[in-house]
Amino acid sequence: MESDACQALTSLIRWESSLDGLIGAANRCDLHEGPSVRLDRNAVRGVLRRCISGELDVLELPRWAGAVHMLDRVEIDEMDVEVLTQFLFEVSSPELFEPITVDVCQRWISRMEDA
DSSP, X not given: OHHHHHHXXXXXXXXXXXXXXXXXXXXXXXXXXXXXXXXXXXXHHHHHHHHHHTSSOGGGHHHHHHHHHHOTTXXXXXXXXXXXXXXXXXXXOTTTSOOOOHHHHHHHHHHHHHO
């Protein structure tokens, strides 16, 4: 069970399939005690690159970011916490910041490489 729970969280972080199934599985496993999974810049950049290439739907990015942001068992390394927390917050709230586009994804990749 533990490895399945971690796998659900990891699959969501990597956005490995349809968001509906990933978010449901991750939310279910987040309700139980267990090991945390790490969100790092590489994982986020990978998702952003796949949105830029068209492999992932850039319009679904706010939903992905919001789901990841709400999970208790997702941890961010201290050196990444500022930029990744800001990324998750801004991207999951396009109504407060700006609509999510390929250009926004490219800017976030640059920010993560510079930070």
